[in-house]
Amino acid sequence: MTDFAAALGRLDELAIEVPSWAYGNSGTRFKVFGTPGTPRTVQEKIADAAQVHKLTGLAPSVALHIPWDKVDDYSELNSYAADLGVGLGTINSNTFQDDVYKFGSLTHLDAQVRRQAIDHHFECIDVMDATGSKDLKIWLADGTNYPGQGDMRGRQDRLAESLQEIYARLGDDQRLVLEYKFFEPAFYHTDVPDWGTSYAHTLALGEKALVCLDTGHHAPGTNIEFIVAQLLRLGKLGSFDFNSRFYADDDLIVGAADPYQLFRIMYEVIRGDGLGPDSGVALMLDQCHNLEEKIPGQIRSVLNVQEMTARALLVDRVALAEAQAAGDVLGANAVFSDAFYTDVRPVLADWRESRGLPADPLAAFAASGYQKLINDQRVGGTQAGWGA
Ligand code: AOS
Ligand code: ZN
Ligand code: ZN
Structure with missing residues (x-):
């Protein structure tokens, strides 16, 4: 039997970075529905992200997007975030919203366009x-x-050459994570469509280059946990963009569409020593909240990751290995699914209370009055990214 307390002790190692753009308005090409209280500045996005960490203890850093979150003084922004109890995390580049990139950026035929895209990464x-x-x-x-x-x-x-230039600019402690996506906005071919292409490029670049796996960027039916296992085995899994989707890439709340898939992914993360601050695997959300409220949407998301991580930690790996070795197909599957079907919510509520956090973070947020405060204070919020 798995020692419940010992297994769940590892939950303290979980940290999930939240994206600044999740707090802004976003939508589809048909309509962007605005919400009251939407941040107007990067500082306001960070303040909202800090609420998520304050109530869950799970989200200590915020990813920024350049140029959406550009400021004059980043050390000031650092102190601002630190005062709110969070740090600044991954920097996301953007070579997809300018006319000049219509036919590509790092892959463009025109050396001047490639130069501009490479220089943008230098700026990042x-x-x-x-x-x-x-x-x-x-x-x-x-x-x-x-x-x-x-x-x-x-x-x-050309992509390989451009990436080499960017890679050469990285400091000793900095890393490049290359995200893949099989389609959209390009509909016939994408230049980094799959983990194999990202792996090939990052392998050629060197050990500071790794693959970023966005869970929404696979064809339906893809065994994502296999990719996780393989990349961890190869030492090339750098980060996750967590979200979920029913059809194509739509950045819905992680674990909402298929919690069992998230459980299976987290099992392979744990199995492959990818959990924890020293593992080299950064866990991040990449989501947008088009209809639901954004801060509760982010709270729900980090709680979902925690819940499936807790269940994955409960897999009795000794019993699983024994069943596998004995060729006990159903027995092995039962060990695996028993963990998935364990309701860990009461234990997680205790985990929170023992750390001075609210047992129910969503209820605590609703009771805090924060949403009303920002609704009253902020007027004229911008869409996530496509403006400020
Ligand atoms: C795009 O589909 C990717 O998921 C990106 O990681 C991200 O969503 C984009 O950079 C928007 O911020
Ligand atoms: Zn992504
Ligand atoms: Zn995406």
Whole structure:
């Protein structure tokens, strides 16, 4: 039998970074519904993120997006965040919203466009130097819509060269994480479509380059936990972008669509020594809250990750290994699913209370009056990213 207390003791190692853009308004190409109290500045996004950490103890850092979260003085922003009890985390680059990148950025045929995209990443590294952030996350919208539109092979070669320049600029303690996505906004081919392509590029770059796995960026039916296991085995899993989706990439609340999948992913994270601050695997949310309220949406999300991590920690690995070795198919599956079906919510409420946190963070947020305060104070919030 798994020692419940010992297994759940590892929960203290869980830290989930939240994205600044989750607190802004977002939507689909059809409509962006605004919500009252939406942050107007990066400081207000950080203040909202700090609420999530204050009530859950799970979200000690906030990822920034450049240029959406650009400020003049990053050390001031650092102190501002620290005063609120959080730190500044991953810096996300952006080469997807300017006209110049219509046909690509780091892969573009025109050397001047590539230069601009590489320089943007240099700027992001300057921001990292100022904030003390460890990771530069690169997600590219590069790709084509029609067969023949671009030379896929040439684009790979240019991508490799551009990434080399960016990589060479990283400091000793900084890392580059390369995110893959199989389609959208490009609809025929994407230049970094899958973990294999990201792996090939990051392997060529060196040990400070790793793969970022966004859970929403796979074809339906993909065994994501296998990819997790493989990348951990290869020492190349750098970070997660957690979210969930029913169809394509839609950045819904992690664990909402398929909690069993999140459990299976967290099991492989634990199995592959990917849990904890020294593991080299950064856990991050990449979500947008189009209809639901944003701060409660983020609270729900980090709690979902914690809940599935707790269940994954409860897998009796000795019993599982014995059943596997004995060829006991159903026995092994039962050991695995018994952990998944264990209701850990009361234990997690105790875990929170023992750390001076509210047993029910969502109820505590609703009772805090914070939402009303920001609704009254903030007028004219901007859409996540596409403005401020
Ligand atoms: C895009 O689909 C990717 O998931 C990115 O990680 C991220 O959502 C984007 O950079 C928006 O901020
Ligand atoms: Zn992502
Ligand atoms: Zn995405």
